[in-house]
Amino acid sequence: MSKFYDFSAETLDGKPAPLSDYRDKVVLIVNTASKCGFTPQYDGLELLWSKYRDRGLVVLGFPCNQFGAQEPGDAAEIASFCSLTYEVDFPMMRKIDVNGPAAHPLYAWLKTQKKGVLGTSGIKWNFTKFLIDRSGRVVDRFAPTVEPKALEGAIERLL
Structure with missing residues (x-):
């Protein structure tokens, strides 16, 4: 069994979100930010969620303020921004660190499962994406510059 299902997160409204709830789903994990040049990718992520969720895709957003302080808001502000500006309906988690000792x-x-460019491990910026298969295995990592629409082929193969 994959270690993926052993982890837990917390939703923006403070509820526990054990990743075991997503067993047998394809999961796209994205570190997000509300004030980033890549923030419009929320639209594409929402389109992926709408198009594929009935087939087993889950998109999980993890707000992070580690890159240019581009996610300064609290949970209520993040939820409001995502809902009102991009009509985000996919699950959003509490703000976290993705790098460093508090990651x-x-x-x-x-x-540790999928390295970045040139074998680096650190997350380089907002909207880095990890694609997890139905068995909880990390199958790919995508740079922030990769638009959500470009992930459709990889998602289709896993569904």
Whole structure:
């Protein structure tokens, strides 16, 4: 069994979100920010969620303020921004760190499973994406510059 299902997060409204709830789903994990040049990717992430969720895709957003302080808001502000500006309906988690000693344990693990450019492990910027298959295995990592629409082929193969 994959270690992926052993992790837990917390939703923006403070509820526990054990990743075991997503067993047998394809999961796209994204570190997000509300004031980033890549923030419009929320639209594409929402489109992926709408198009594929009935087939087993889950998109999980993890707000992070580690890159240019581009996610300064609290949970209520993030929820309001995502809902009102991008009509985000996919699950959003509490703000976390993705790098450094306070990195969320999920991200510490994700970075060991799929390296970034030139074999680096650290998350370089907002909207880095990890694609998890139905068995909880990390199958790919995508740079922030990769638009959500470009992930459709990889998602289709896993569904």
